[in-house]
Amino acid sequence: MIVAERKPLDQIDAMIQGFDKILVVGCGTCVAVCMAGGEKEVELLAAGLRMKGKLENKQRTIDEITVTRQCDKEYLDPLAKYVDDYDAIISMACGAGVQFLAERYDEKIVLPALNTLFIGVAEGTGIWSQRCTACSDCILDQTGGICPMTICAKNLLNGPCGGTDHGKCEVDGEKDCAWTLIYNKLKKIGRLDYLAKIQPPKDYSLMTKPGKYTHEAFKEAKQQEE
Amino acid sequence: MAAGFRQAFQEKDFVVTAEIGPPKGTDISEMIAHVDLLKDKVDGLNVTDNQSSVMRISSLAVCRLILDRGGEPILQLTCRDRNRLALQSELLSAWVLSTKSVLCLTGDYVSVGDHPQAKPVFDLDSVQLLQTVGLLNDGKDLAGNELQGSTDFFPGAVVTPEADPIEPQMLKFEKKIAAGAQFFQTQAIYDLGNFKRFMDQTRRHEVKIMAGIVLLVSAGMARYMNKNVPGIFVPDELIQEMAAAEKGKRVEAGIRIAGRMIRQLREEKLCNGVHIMAIGKEGRVPDILEAAQ
Numbered sequence: 001m002i003v004a005e006r007k008p009l010d011q012i013d014a015m016i017q018g019f020d021k022i023l024v025v026g027c028g029t030c031v032a033v034c035m036a037g038g039e040k041e042v043e044l045l046a047a048g049l050r051m052k053g054k055l056e057n058k059q060r061t062i063d064e065i066t067v068t069r070q071c072d073k074e075y076l077d078p079l080a081k082y083v084d085d086y087d088a089i090i091s092m093a094c095g096a097g098v099q100f101l102a103e104r105y106d107e108k109i110v111l112p113a114l115n116t117l118f119i120g121v122a123e124g125t126g127i128w129s130q131r132c133t134a135c136s137d138c139i140l141d142q143t144g145g146i147c148p149m150t151i152c153a154k155n156l157l158n159g160p161c162g163g164t165d166h167g168k169c170e171v172d173g174e175k176d177c178a179w180t181l182i183y184n185k186l187k188k189i190g191r192l193d194y195l196a197k198i199q200p201p202k203d204y205s206l207m208t209k210p211g212k213y214t215h216e217a218f219k220e221a222k223q224q225e226e
Numbered sequence: 227m228a229a230g231f232r233q234a235f236q237e238k239d240f241v242v243t244a245e246i247g248p249p250k251g252t253d254i255s256e257m258i259a260h261v262d263l264l265k266d267k268v269d270g271l272n273v274t275d276n277q278s279s280v281m282r283i284s285s286l287a288v289c290r291l292i293l294d295r296g297g298e299p300i301l302q303l304t305c306r307d308r309n310r311l312a313l314q315s316e317l318l319s320a321w322v323l324s325t326k327s328v329l330c331l332t333g334d335y336v337s338v339g340d341h342p343q344a345k346p347v348f349d350l351d352s353v354q355l356l357q358t359v360g361l362l363n364d365g366k367d368l369a370g371n372e373l374q375g376s377t378d379f380f381p382g383a384v385v386t387p388e389a390d391p392i393e394p395q396m397l398k399f400e401k402k403i404a405a406g407a408q409f410f411q412t413q414a415i416y417d418l419g420n421f422k423r424f425m426d427q428t429r430r431h432e433v434k435i436m437a438g439i440v441l442l443v444s445a446g447m448a449r450y451m452n453k454n455v456p457g458i459f460v461p462d463e464l465i466q467e468m469a470a471a472e473k474g475k476r477v478e479a480g481i482r483i484a485g486r487m488i489r490q491l492r493e494e495k496l497c498n499g500v501h502i503m504a505i506g507k508e509g510r511v512p513d514i515l516e517a518a519q
Contacts, residue, residue, distance in 0.1 A: 153335055154305075154346065158353035159398030161332040162386045162413055165456035171335045183394040195397050198405060201310060201354045201368065 001030035001121075002094040003128040004037060004114040009048045012090065015111045019087035020059055022049065024113070025079065025101065026066030027093035034128055037092030037114050039066040045092065045113060070097030076104045083108055136206035142194050144185030149202070151178035157199035231270035231298050231327045232380040235409070235434050240492045241499030243270040243300065243411070243436065244511050246292070248283035257288070258295065260508040265297030267512055272329060272411070272501065275302045279339025286316060289325040300382070301325045304333025309349040310358070310368050317362055321377040329382045329411065330355040330402075353398070356381055356405035382409040385435075386457035387424035388417070396427060403431050411501040414440035414451075416460045418490060425496055434498040437491055441504040441514065442480035445469035481510060485517020492518070 006012075016022055024046045032038025046062045053060030065082065067075040070093035079101075083089060088109040091098040094116040102110035118130035133150045139157075140147060149155045153171040160179035163170025167180040186192050214222075234241045244264050249257055264271060271292055275285040289299035301320050308316060317328065332352045336344045350358065358368050365376035383402040389395035399410075415421045415437050428435060440458075442448050445468040448460040464483055471479035488500050504511050 154332060154348040154351070156332060156348070156351040158351050158401050160389075160394045161352075162384060162389070163334065163456050164389065164394070166390050170456055171337055179394050180391060183391070183397070187393075195394075196400075198353055198357070198401050201350050204349070 001033060001119070002096075002116060003034045003118050003120045003130075004031045004094050004116045006036050006041065006045065006092070006114055007112070009045075009052065012045065012111070012113050013049060013052050016049065016088055016090070019109070021061045021086045022063070022088050022090060023082060023086040024049075024062060024064050024090045025070070025092060026064070027070045027091075027097050028066050029069045029071075031092065031094055031097075031114060032066075033122070035126070037094075042066050042092055045090070070101050073100075073104065076101060079105070134207075134211075135202065136211070137203060139199070142197070142199075143182045144189060144191065144194075146178060146182045146185055148178050148182065151176070151181065155202075157202065159195070231300055232408075234269035235498060238269070239495070239498075241270075241434070241436065242268045242502065242515065243272055243499070244268045244502045244504070244508070245272045245274060246288060246508065247274050247277055247505070248285065248288045250280065250282045252283075254283070254288075254291070258291070261292050261295050261297055263509060264511055265292065265295060267515055268502075269499075270298045270300045270327060272300045272302055275304045275331070275333070276307060276339070279306065279334045279336050279341070279344075281339070281341055286320050286323065286325070289320065290323045293324050298327075299325050300327040300329055302329045302331060303355065304331045305348050305350050305352060305355055306333030306336065307347055309347055313350060313355060314358060314362065314367055317359060317377060317379070318373075321362075321379065326378070327380040327382065328359060329384065330359065330407070331384055352383060353401045353405045356383060356402055356407050360406040380408060381406050382411065383407040384413065385410050386413040387415055387421055388413065388459045389457045392424075399428070400431075403433055407433060409434040409436065409498075411436045412438040413457045414438045414503065416448075416458075416464055416487070418487065418496070420459070421491075422496060436499040436501045437487075437497050439484050439488060439500050439502045439514070441477075441484050441502070441507055441510065442468055443507065444476050444480075477507065477510065481513050481517050484514045485519075488514070488518035 024042050026039050026042035027037050042064045046064045049062050069075050083105050088111055090111050090113050091101045092113045098110060098112045119132040120128045120130045123129045130150055135149045148157055153169060154161060160177055164177040164180060167177055169175045169177050186194055246257060246260060273285040273288040276282055285302050289301050292299040330352050336342055336346045359379050359381040361368060362377045363379055365373045367373060385399045386395055410433060445465050448465045448468055451458045452460055468476060468479050491497055491500060502511055502514060
């Protein structure tokens with residue numbers, strides 16, 4: 001899932017200076033799970049902004065709503081009946097959701113409340129870690145299910161650098177060396193032979209931004225229409 | 227003038243290189259003094275590439291300055307700051323400016339240096355960079371295009387004999403050989419027993435291996451490296467030897483240790499040479515060489 005964290009309250013407060021009526025829109029999918037932008041977090045942020053407004057003697061209305069997902073039009077459409085009442089909308093979605101909301105309501109000021117961090121997993125309670133770089137050409141079949149593009153800070157494809165240290169990384173001694181993990185995993189599953197192959201340079205053309213993907217089935221349907 | 231780094235391996239049983247670190251800024255007087263002092267005493271001078279991710283004069287420019295003074299440069303090229311276009315362009319430029327040896331490295335991460343906010347590149351890794359050198363030598367670029375004039379580089383790489391765990395390091399070492407590395411300069415070594423065991427694993431390969439010698443300047447430096455520098459292990463007896471040296475005589479103790487190690491490596495034919503890194507004390511390299519006699 002997409003992992004994000006909320007921006008500091010002061011930063012969000014600074015964004016809404018000059019606006020009196022604000023709608024805070026939560027997102028009920030990834031960022032709700034990582035406790036950054038779901039219904040509860042919307043409530044907390046709204047309360048914080050109200051309190052700050054009160055302390056500064058500001059006339060401020062902060063309302064709250066949370067939709068299932070901000071990255072799907074069908075969940076954004078029902079907001080149409082509310083948005084006109086507000087000077088600004090604060091989106092508590094990831095960067096994709098903020099943009100989609102801003103695109104759907106393109107006459108409104110839409111502000112981001114989160115910093116989007118990475119595609120990751122819940123490692124433990126309250127701890128998430130990155131697992132995927134979305135490189136568009138997955139090689140996990142050859143690396144024992146451990147991604148060198150993501151877990152190695154230098155995205156090295158052919159083994160560890162000289163900075164590997166007792167299984168840890170030179171960039172951050174708290175983090176594991178991807179290539180020690182990969183070596184140990186392949187050894188465990190009896191596939192060290194995978195490591196003999198020299199991996200070619202990555203094809204970064206596949207990662208050219210902005211990415212766009214149409215499902216095969218819909219491509220065909222579209223062609224038939226035409 | 228040195229006959230050429232590649233040729234040195236044909237002519238000698240024991241080849242010696244030293245390291246030149248380009249300065250940050252345009253005052254090159256001290257560096258040039260080191261080049262002049264060392265150029266006739268060693269078979270090659272490695273020029274570091276934004277060493278430790280600290281921004282400095284480029285390796286290529288200093289290689290050319292070394293050639294101008296009659297020395298033999300070895301271009302160090304890392305994957306940190308350049309994508310595949312810039313790396314290949316740098317290599318072609320180095321060749322036309324008469325640098326004939328290149329040491330291919332991954333490069334430290336940007337966070338250890340003086341511009342930690344920089345975008346790290348790592349478009350290629352050191353194995354792929356070695357393959358790229360091979361392609362340019364064959365008259366082709368990485369995209370398969372024909373070159374108008376090829377290179378004929380002597381490509382090298384690095385290896386860390388004290389890496390822990392050693393197995394992934396040895397796998398990469400073998401990939402580097404398969405990718406065309408002809409010489410290796412190792413991370414600093416201090417334990418010759420461990421180094422012998424490492425060399426035993428490399429015998430079946432037709433590559434030249436130069437042991438990395440880093441000058442110890444104090445017991446504190448040795449302890450610091452043991453704690454903080456991955457792949458470096460200074461045994462206790464050397465730390466004690468450094469600690470026992472009188473204040474003001476510690477560098478001399480380090481020179482004595484380095485000289486003794488080089489002499490043993492040479493006399494016991496443990497490897498094909500040494501690469502001396504006298505970080506900040508380049509002026510003392512001749513003393514190390516004398517102590518090694």
